[in-house]
Amino acid sequence: MNTEIKNAVATLKAGGLILYPTDTVWGIGCDASNPEAVKKIFQLKNREDSKALICLVADDRMLKKYVKKIPDAAYSIFDIHEEPITIIYDEPQNLAQNLIAEDNTIAIRIPDDEFCFQLLRRFNGAIVSTSANISGNITPKSYKEIAPDILKGVDYVVNLHHEKKNTKPSSIIKLSNNGIVKVIRK
Template identity: 50%
Template sequence: MNADIVNALEVLNAGGLILYPTDTIWGIGCDATNEKAVERIFKLKGRDAGKSLIVLLDNENKLERYVKEVPALAYDLIEYSEKPLTIIYSQATNLASNVIHADGSVGIRIPKHPFCQQLIQRFRKPIVSTSANLSGEKSPSNFLDIAQEIIEGVDYVVNFEQDDTSPKTPSTIMKLEPDGKFVFIRR
């Protein structure tokens, strides 16, 4: 796993794209503060640039760097959620403009996954995590389901967990307003 982290860090620091395992499904990732890298993800996936991307952080203490007002409830939701949970926050900041939705929001997840946590911690910046599929196609449930076009379109493919064929599912997504009101987008 350490060699994968070193190689992925080199690619992320150079503005490249990685294909990597997460706490949910395999993702395409890049530096979430690098607009050109984010642009490459949209192009690779054939995805409309108006669609949102999810950002991963290694711990909830960093939320305040990327969200102007973090509702207190967010910390409890992150701590007690049994399934991977992506929370959409209003008023994103310090991220590439093409990661932030037109309404100013951003979806952030704190993965409880050893590879992701170490990678993000060592990178010291948030990482984009979008499903490793072409736009409009089904999300891959494991590495073997990823289209060759995606594999060839990234700069580094992580070896860790490629042999894990257990089916994975995307995260739960909820939108959390600064006043604590919330709505589930995907369960």
């Protein structure tokens, strides 16, 4: 696992794209602060850049670097939620501008996954995590379902092809600074 993390971090720092197992599905990732790398993901997925992407961070300490004000409710959700959950926050900062949604929000998840945690710690920054599929196509449930175009389109494929225990995308909720909570995806 150490070699995989080292290679993935080197690719991310060089502005490249990685294909990696997350706490949910196989993801395409890049340095979330690098607008050119983010642009490559939109191109690879054939996705409009008006559709926001999710980022992963290692922990709430790292989250504070990317969100101006974390609502108190977020900490409660971290404590009680057992399934992977992505939270949409207001007022993102220190991220590539083309990653931020038109309403000035960002979707971020703290994955409960040892590989992702180690990768994020070693990289020491947020990493984009978007499903490993062309936009509009079905999200692959396993490594073997990933389309050849995606495999060829990334700069590094993390060699951990074991089957994931979870094969569905995370739940998504929006926590606005004004206290409004909205479920986006269950």
